[in-house]
Amino acid sequence: MQWVLGEISKGTLFQYGPEQGILSFRNNLAQFLTKNYGDKVESEELIVTTGATSGLALTASILVDRKATVFVENPTYFIALNILRGDLGLNVVPIDLASDGIDCDKLEAAVAKYRDEAMERESRRFSCMLYTIPTFHNPTGICYSEAVGRRVISIAEKYNMLVICDDVYNLLKYEHSVPRFSRLKALCGKENKLVISNGTFSKILSPGIRLGWLEVPHSLVPRYTNCGFLLSGGAINNYTSGIIAQLLQDDDIQNNLNFLRSLYGERMQLVHDYLANNLPAGWTVSHAKGGYFLWVATNQNVKKFCEVLQEKDVNVLNGSRATPHAEITDYASADYSHCFRISIAYYSKENLLRACELVCDAAKKM
Ligand SMILES: Cc1ncc(COP(=O)(O)O)c(C=O)c1O
Structure with a gap:
């Protein structure tokens, strides 16, 4: 803590910080992420x-x-759409997602x-x-294969498309x-510009501290450090970044990450095994090897089923909420109302097991 x-x-942490963030925070974070x-x-x-x-x-x-135009996976982290389409008014085009990543043929056709x-000129x-979200995807829990990751990069390079990866669950x-790869950026090499x-x-400490990082290609860093938002406000969360710099240095963040990996890993296994053994025939549950989410696919619309669970205080996300458009489009064919x-x-193993029992009971009554 010294x-x-x-x-x-x-008093340095009470001042506006340098636009990019203080060096000690960035150095300690770089070391932690590298490891x-x-x-x-x-x-x-x-x-x-x-x-x-x-x-x-x-x-x-x-x-x-x-x-x-912003291309998003179908399904995706639904609140990102409130930012991209709602706050910024961008044109959002959903592209189907398979178990090894985004459908690259559809992506390429849409980008072309x-x-x-x-407009770019x-x-x-x-x-x-x-x-x-290439790693431990929200909501499906899948990870991109290396082949899909590489194809996405080559499409991005061919069409000068920016790619932003929500790498929030990777650790x-x-x-x-x-x-199979730590993050898509790792597959790019030094010449990465996109x-x-x-x-x-x-996800590895606390959402309330409101702290994160962008890891951007070298050539794009000045576009951030010279933007009005950072020139006016300086480092976005200078004070907290100082505290976390110390926790990184003292290995507190590493210890917490190790603890969460073991806690969440046990919960994931428990919930998966219970559901795999007790869901009715025709229902399947994914076996995510990281992150927060299990994705259950059924053989019918589960809107009413999710409402019934909510009445019993069990909150699950209906898949249709994670689809950018309910209707079928050229590049996205499913609305996931059956998932x-x-x-x-958030919950202890005991509460999760109790919730799983209620899920399976309700499923059998469908
Ligand atoms: C894919 C994804 N992106 C972003 C967020 C929000 O992250 P943050 O709290 O860092 O803003 C979440 C949280 O659920 C998420 O699942």
């Missing part, structure tokens, strides 16, 4: 944020044209259709962006063999 107490008594990802993270490529929500909103507002080079912003892995990793302390998502993050 270092941070010194900074607090000097846990197993490949190099450069502190020069890190930018402090108040979490993945702010990383996405900031990136889309400074790098993407107002008339641009929507990319607008004249005029505004010097991207006309296309992919918003993706919460419960088996050594997953994920792929951004959007990280957060919300639902279960999260293992």
Whole structure:
């Protein structure tokens, strides 16, 4: 605690911070990420944020044209749509997701259709962006295969498409063999100019501290540090970044991560095994090896079923809420009203088991 107490008594953390974030935070974070990802993270490529929500909103507002198209997975993290379409008014186009990642043929066809080079020349912003969750996806729990990851990168390079990855669950892995790559950015190499990793302390420490980071290609860093938002406000969460810099240095964050991996890993296994053994025939449950979510696919619409569970205080997310458009489009064919998502993050093993019993009882009565 020595270092941070010194900074607090000097008052530095109470000042506007440097736009990118204080160096000690970025250095300690780079070291922590390098160790846990197993490949190099450069502190020069890190930018402090108040979490993945702010990383996405900031990136889309400074790098993407107002008339641009954003491709999203179908299904996806539904609140991201409130930012992209709701707050920023961007055109959102959903693309089907398979068990090994986004459907690349559909993605490429859609990018070829929507990319607008004249728009890019005029505004010097991207006309296309992919918003993706390649690792322990929300809501399905899947991880991209390396082949799909590489194809996404090659599509991005061919069409100058920005790619922002919500890498919020990547560190919460419960088996050594997953994920197959630490984050999409790791597959890009040094010449990467397009792929951004959007990280957060919300899932490995606490959402209330509102702290995260963007890991952006070197060439894009000045676009952030010279944007009005950071020039006016400085580092977005300077004070908290100082405290976390110390916790990173003292290994408290590492210890907490190790603790969460073991706790959540046990919960995930327990819930999976119970559901796999007790759901009715025709219902399947995914076996996520990290992150928060199990994805149950059924053979019927589960809207009413989810409402019945809610009356019993069991909250699951109906899959249709995670689809950007209910209707079938050229690039997205399912509305996922026959699926639902279960999260293992918040409740104890006992409560989760009780909820699983109620889920299976209700399922058998369908
Ligand atoms: C995919 C995804 N992105 C972003 C967030 C929000 O992250 P943060 O708290 O860092 O803003 C969540 C939280 O549920 C999430 O699942």
